[in-house]
Amino acid sequence: MNASQQLTDKQRLTLDFIERYIATHTVSPKLQEIAEGIGIRSRGVAHRYIQALTDTGFIETDSGKHRGIRLLKPNPYRDESTLPLLGKIAAGKPIEAIPGEDQLDLRDFFGRNNFAVRVQGDSMIEAGIMDGDTVIIEFRETANDGDIVVALIDETETTLKRFKRSHRGRYIKLIPANKDMEEMIYEASRVRIQGVLIGQLRKY
Amino acid sequence: MNASQQLTDKQRLTLDFIERYIATHTVSPKLQEIAEGIGIRSRGVAHRYIQALTDTGFIETDSGKHRGIRLLKPNPYRDESTLPLLGKIAAGKPIEAIPGEDQLDLRDFFGRNNFAVRVQGDSMIEAGIMDGDTVIIEFRETANDGDIVVALIDETETTLKRFKRSHRGRYIKLIPANKDMEEMIYEASRVRIQGVLIGQLRKY
DNA sequence: CATTATGTTCTCAAAATGTTCTCATTCTGA
DNA sequence: TCAGAATGAGAACATTTTGAGAACATAATG
Numbered sequence: 428m429n430a431s432q433q434l435t436d437k438q439r440l441t442l443d444f445i446e447r448y449i450a451t452h453t454v455s456p457k458l459q460e461i462a463e464g465i466g467i468r469s470r471g472v473a474h475r476y477i478q479a480l481t482d483t484g485f486i487e488t489d490s491g492k493h494r495g496i497r498l499l500k501p502n503p504y505r506d507e508s509t510l511p512l513l514g515k516i517a518a519g520k521p522i523e524a525i526p527g528e529d530q531l532d533l534r535d536f537f538g539r540n541n542f543a544v545r546v547q548g549d550s551m552i553e554a555g556i557m558d559g560d561t562v563i564i565e566f567r568e569t570a571n572d573g574d575i576v577v578a579l580i581d582e583t584e585t586t587l588k589r590f591k592r593s594h595r596g597r598y599i600k601l602i603p604a605n606k607d608m609e610e611m612i613y614e615a616s617r618v619r620i621q622g623v624l625i626g627q628l629r630k631y
Numbered sequence: 632m633n634a635s636q637q638l639t640d641k642q643r644l645t646l647d648f649i650e651r652y653i654a655t656h657t658v659s660p661k662l663q664e665i666a667e668g669i670g671i672r673s674r675g676v677a678h679r680y681i682q683a684l685t686d687t688g689f690i691e692t693d694s695g696k697h698r699g700i701r702l703l704k705p706n707p708y709r710d711e712s713t714l715p716l717l718g719k720i721a722a723g724k725p726i727e728a729i730p731g732e733d734q735l736d737l738r739d740f741f742g743r744n745n746f747a748v749r750v751q752g753d754s755m756i757e758a759g760i761m762d763g764d765t766v767i768i769e770f771r772e773t774a775n776d777g778d779i780v781v782a783l784i785d786e787t788e789t790t791l792k793r794f795k796r797s798h799r800g801r802y803i804k805l806i807p808a809n810k811d812m813e814e815m816i817y818e819a820s821r822v823r824i825q826g827v828l829i830g831q832l833r834k835y
Numbered sequence: 836c837a838t839t840a841t842g843t844t845c846t847c848a849a850a851a852t853g854t855t856c857t858c859a860t861t862c863t864g865a
Numbered sequence: 866t867c868a869g870a871a872t873g874a875g876a877a878c879a880t881t882t883t884g885a886g887a888a889c890a891t892a893a894t895g
Binding site for chain 1: 825
Binding site: 639640641671672673674675676679695696697 | 870871872873874875876879880881882
């Protein structure tokens with residue numbers, strides 16, 4: 428009734444389903460499909476949710492017409508820091524989420540001690556890190572063997588390499604992931620760890 | 632009772648939980664969830680804390696309604712959608728930002744028509760997409776030659792490949808980025824585009 | 836036009852959630 | 866030590882939310 432009302436759980440689920448359906452099919456779903464999509468059997472109940480979403484101004488309908496739902500405003504309940512994480516995307520059917528893990532949470536990338544670095548060069552290409560990628564680094568001064576680190580050499584040059592101690596820790600190896608390049612070895616005192624790789628992203 | 636009263640430990644815990652929950656879910660938690668969140672079993676006890684927080688003016692509730700809690704006092708606002716984007720990280724010195732682009736904004740990844748898919752297999756490895764990576768897909772039904780797409784073949788099988796039209800659009804090539812695998816060619820009617828790759832991320 | 840599918844409205848319940856209580860137990864400061 | 870505060874469990878009840886399905890009206894279809 429009241430346009431300022433909050434949506435109930437099922438009403439939000441319904442809105443979410445309709446948005447996804449329209450995104451994948453370009454037309455709106457029918458009541459039967461909505462019912463199945465949100466896990467119930469009754470068209471009447473599905474219609475009740477449509478009515479609620481209409482009353483709250485999220486959608487409007489061509490009354491009586493088949494597939495007559497239109498979205499009116501963006502869904503404010505969509506969590507801006509997570510994305511649906513999908514397993515299979517089959518036709519028509521509601522999208523199949525990965526069991527036990529249906530939301531991807533990107534806040535892992537946004538911790539207070541994290542920063543991003545744009546990667547230059549191909550030295551880590553065999554680790555799947557390509558020129559132009561952005562890597563997420565956690566500020567740290569120590570690393571474990573095998574970590575990929577941002578290392579500062581001789582207080583001047585910064586590089587992204589795999590980290591490994593050598594000679595009981597007196598030396599440090601910085602190992603590229605590119606068979607055309609050679610690993611480098613430095614006295615431990617010349618190398619300073621700036622941070623450790625915790626994530627990577629790429630934008631197309 | 633008294634609005635100037637200090638909060639007890641559990642009341643503070645409850646308030647923290649509610650703030651975090653709302654930040655994560657956009658809607659308020661129900662009593663059962665609050666109880667579990669602060670480590671107790673009784674909804675009644677959880678409600679007692681809600682009552683105390685209401686009396687002290689931190690929250691208000693839509694009496695009776697499910698998920699009817701609203702925060703009243705401002706909670707520290709954190710912008711979690713950007714990260715500092717750094718060029719060089721030199722010792723001691725304040726970190727050197729990339730000129731003209733000093734914040735990485737991940738909101739591109741969170742559009743309402745985007746979703747995430749966990750990648751299985753090595754078919755796109757030469758494009759830097761490895762087994763276990765997560766790719767961000769924008770819902771779309773059309774693609775341009777060269778796009779990497781999620782394609783549904785024969786309404787059953789879903790795959791991530793590079794898209795290319797062939798024979799004036801009567802056929803569609805799906806091209807892996809792996810020299811050990813061969814490209815596949817289908818009649819256009821057998822292939823349905825589910826979305827186009829717009830980003831990729833990996834967590835270490 | 837006849838038939839089927841779909842949208843709409845309705846009633847009857849069941850399940851989930853919020854609210855209020857009582858009864859204990861633990862903690863804290865005078 | 867003792868009284869009061871804080872905490873926890875859970876029963877009992879009221880209200881909200883959810884679900885099924887019948888009945889009817891209208892739209893879509895051939």
